[in-house]
Amino acid sequence: MFRYIVRRLLQMILVFIGTTFIVFTLMFAGGEGDPIQNLAGERPVSAIQRAQLEQQFHFNDPFLTRYWHYLTDLLNLDLGTSLTGRPVWDLITERFPTTLMLASIAILVTIVFGITAGVIAGIRRGGIFDNITLVVTLIIIGIPTVVLAPIGQLLFGIKWPIFPATANNPATWYELLLPGIILGMLSVATAMRLTRASVSENLRADFVRTARSKGIPRRRVIGVHVLRNSLIPIVTFIGVELGSLMGGAIITERIFNITGIGNLLYKSLSLGDAPVVVGTVSVLVVVFLIANLIVDLLYAVLDPRIRYE
């Protein structure tokens, strides 16, 4: 177990360096015009100022040295300042709670609906409920967020105004309910299918037959023996799903005008505010990597059958 954790951490460091290097290369590998002139705006930049700024931002250093500076700044949570002069870290932490609320609604929806439907469908495999949910989830998987979010807003925010069509700043839980459900939809469908597959597989496993033949009540067999083992793949899935959740959050936050991280990224992209874009993307990638690491460690804890040597 300990060796597994150490090995996983070492792999994570490698992946972290690799992904941040790709992000850094994409952001800084030429083509942006003169960054110092961009910083100064319309004003002319004197040679002394230019030299000073070049020194300050390490423009004349070799590429790898610049990457090293970027990496250490990132680890020190120093993400620089936006073109409007505010620290990027402040901008991100300001909006983080809203996005966290949105993501928790989405994940909660995924867990509650996906797992419940998956367990029912898995137990009664081949039944009406199973067949209907299979078709419905397939359709939900096939409809991208970019369609689901505006259509959901049109139907439940404008046509039948059950939910508010847009959110205020800061957003309330109620305002985030509809976008959260829409964001969670995609994962609901996949979580349901995963649960269904692993429940129906575990129902045929030897340990379930043993439990049944010992006379353990059906409720307990399913609740304890089957469910615990079936949830292991779901935990992994939710970690991986965080990546597409982020992509979806950018779209949903834009549609519902939610002032979260996704909206910050979208706005700074359209304004060409490079420091904010770099900072936000880097932070999101790091969050994604850490979430996956936690999921991997949880996996080892949840499934004692797996020995990582």
Next chain:
Amino acid sequence: MSEFENVAATELHTATPGPAGEPGAPGQPKTLETSKARSATADAWHDLSRRPLFWIAVLIGLVALVMACFPSLFTSSDPTARDFCALSRQNAGASGQAIFGYDFQGCDVYTQAVYGARNSLVIGFFAALFAGVLAVIAGLTSGFFGGWIDAVVSRVTDIVLGLPLILAGLVIMKRVDNAGGDNTARIIAFVLILGGLGWTTAARVVRSSVISAKQQDYVQAARMLGAGNSRIMWRHILPNALAPFLVVITIALGSFIAAEASLSFLGVGLKPPAQSWGQQISQASAIGRVRTNPIPLIVPSTFLALTVLAFIILGDKIREAFDPKLR
């Protein structure tokens, strides 16, 4: 053993009269051989052809394909014409000229959606092709050779998986914009980005099929007969990975089309005059415009959702047909 039982069972089940099913005494080993070879795919096909959802998906896919190749078959208007958009027709209702009416800028909603098919499908197909080539190269080499090659390829896969597709896409497409690329450059960039980031799942699928096929007796036999590495890889191992690989790539094709639409929606994808469903949804989804006229939002959304859905259903049904566990 179980595979053979399965084949025998379906053979009984279908009970097609013909030489393969005949219990002819003299050539028994031979007929057994041919019936087995026929059954692997024919069986899956038999299963597929009875599923209505599969045929619906095929039909939608074909319509989208024809629409992408010959958009003029579906509409008589031309979106590049000078008078295609006219503010005098702003939000005008449906007419014989435009069956879904006009949008905020007075453009024909239906014609725009029809002409949006080409870019989506071109980007989806070529990105899937690119991803497929990368996945086969990565999966085949890492699964076949193992050792340090496997370790390196697997770490590269981990790194690429660490980059969420939409996030990386946003950053790269913004760079293409800044570099002043036109829509052709954007289409090429889309293919490279989506393919370059979307090959990981398929590579893992190929790798695991290759690893399981590598240990089979017939591969050892081929090696003992003196077959070289490349012959074993292409002729004996790769065909085993084909079915699961095609399933993953078909589903990826659908998700690439969705990713293109998402990025165009976020304003970093295709720009006018190029038509794109994502960009049409983006323009129509402004809250004020939806309130006055939701049709320009609904039409491209339906086109996009149906196309993505068709490919995802296709992949899902093929997997069900090929996977004996799901029967």
